[in-house]
Amino acid sequence: MKKGWKIFWHTLFWVSIISFFVFIAHSERISMRALLIIFLGFGIINIALFYLNYLLLIPWYLDKKKYRQYAGVLVLTIIVFGLVKYGLASVFWTEMHPTVKGQKMPHEALKFGWYFTQTCFTSILFLFLSTVLQFSLDWFTNERVQRDLENQRLTAELAFLKSQINPHFLFNSLNSIYSLAYQKSETTPEAILKLSEIMRYMLYECNDNKVDLAKELTYLQNYIDLQKIRFGKKAYVDFEVNGQVTNQRIVPLLLIAFIENAFKHGVANDPKHPIKLIINLDDGHLSFYMENRKHVHNRDSSGGIGLSNVKRRLDLLYPNAYKLEIHDDADIYTCELSLIL
Structure with missing residues (x-):
């Protein structure tokens, strides 16, 4: 796939994902400030996680069949990104959850264990999506390469078969004409x-x-x-x-x-x-x-x-x-x- 088309499909994918979550958030009447925090903060983190796995971890480890190293790096990545998300949530928690039944949501509602577990599941989702995308692209690429190789092989074989026809026909025809010439x-x-x-x-x-x-x-x-x-x-x-x-x-x-x-x-x-x-x-x-x-x-x-x-x-x-x-x-x-x- 050409680079321009890759950029187009990736952009379309993220626009669709973000639009979906904006629609969900809008239905819950979240403020514009909260939306900016969620999508500029957490959205960038999740997108960075997606491309970290897609562009670096899979080529460095998975494609080279370093499965243990890949699993270890994934676990470490999930933990690090989970801590980063928890820190960001701690800073902007009140802006993201301004009121509950007319009252300010207490900061203590942000429990580390509960929130960290939720962010880990979110990180795993984006890692899974990037892995599926990479494997899908690899599969389609391999299929296209195999088809091209097969077409080249068949084309070469047909050319060879056709090249046999002319000498074969010419050999038989010349034998016939030789017989006529021999008989004058x-x-x-x-x-x-x-x-x-x-x-x-x-x-x-x-x-x-x-x-x-x-x-x-x-x-x-x-x-x-x-x-x-x-x-x-x-x-x-x-x-x-x-x-x-x-x-x-x-x-x-x-x-x-x-x-x-x-x-x-x-x-x-x-x-x-x-x-x-x-x-x-x-x-x-x-x-x-x-x-x-x-x-x-x-x-x-x-x-x-x-x-x-x-x-x-x-x-x-x-x-x-x-x-x-x-x-x-x-x-x-x-x-x-x-x-x-």
């Missing part, structure tokens, strides 16, 4: 051009936490087109988008891992069993369905990083706002993602 395919330049469009989107359009869904869908379509070039126009993909694409936004590069795996581990050149990619949009809700036949000879022994990456990003960016189901059967691989945009 006439579609190699087209594939390189398509890859450059994809990379331009990944490098310049994906810097925000979320992007327009329309741009992300165009990116997915470009990737599918690139894979069709790789397969020599013999890749069979049913890519459907149902629902109205308006101003929805989505975390970038979220669905590509599933589509990459479909081409990498599935059968893409079977017209009877095309890769199915279906996206349904309905009132801020997106559902994604993918299905492909598994190619038993087209497996990556390293396992890849795509799915583990996207699952972690979903956990961080869509907590309690997504449902992911993956069914890995003997011949068919399906994936269903339900997402609240």
Whole structure:
């Protein structure tokens, strides 16, 4: 909390306390002179006691876990302040209690034991309030620090996860283009051009936490087109988008891992069993369905990083706002993602 705000809240607190006691005193018809004595004398003493504990005793002893020393100093402080209050009351007792049923209150009514006990309870109250305030501020400060550290950790982790996507995608795409070049395919330049469009989107359009869904869908379509070039126009993909694409936004590069795996581990050149990619949009809700036949000879022994990456990003960016189901059967691989945009 900034210093100016601290001063403001402390001032507001004391104004409220003093106003409350002034109201109580006014209802009992205490004279203005008595009010000045009470609030300028005893009020300053109590406020000094409050800040003595808040600014000095707690940092010197309690924060350093010197509990015995702190308890001893507190007891000594209560006694000293109790004696000071008793001395002040002795001097101004008649001014503070001018009449009782039309008679002057005798000075002997100020009994040391009774009054000293009362002042000790008052001192303990102000010491308790200052301790509660300090512990509350420390708790809120620690909570804020922990949240900031957690946010920094999550931000760093997301940046790392996102940094993995580009090299992973580029590695797979270059392998595909290398295969075309090795075969001296006439579609190699087209594939390189398509890859450059994809990379331009990944490098310049994906810097925000979320992007327009329309741009992300165009990116997915470009990737599918690139894979069709790789397969020599013999890749069979049913890519459907149902629902109205308006101003929805989505975390970038979220669905590509599933589509990459479909081409990498599935059968893409079977017209009877095309890769199915279906996206349904309905009132801020997106559902994604993918299905492909598994190619038993087209497996990556390293396992890849795509799915583990996207699952972690979903956990961080869509907590309690997504449902992911993956069914890995003997011949068919399906994936269903339900997402609240």
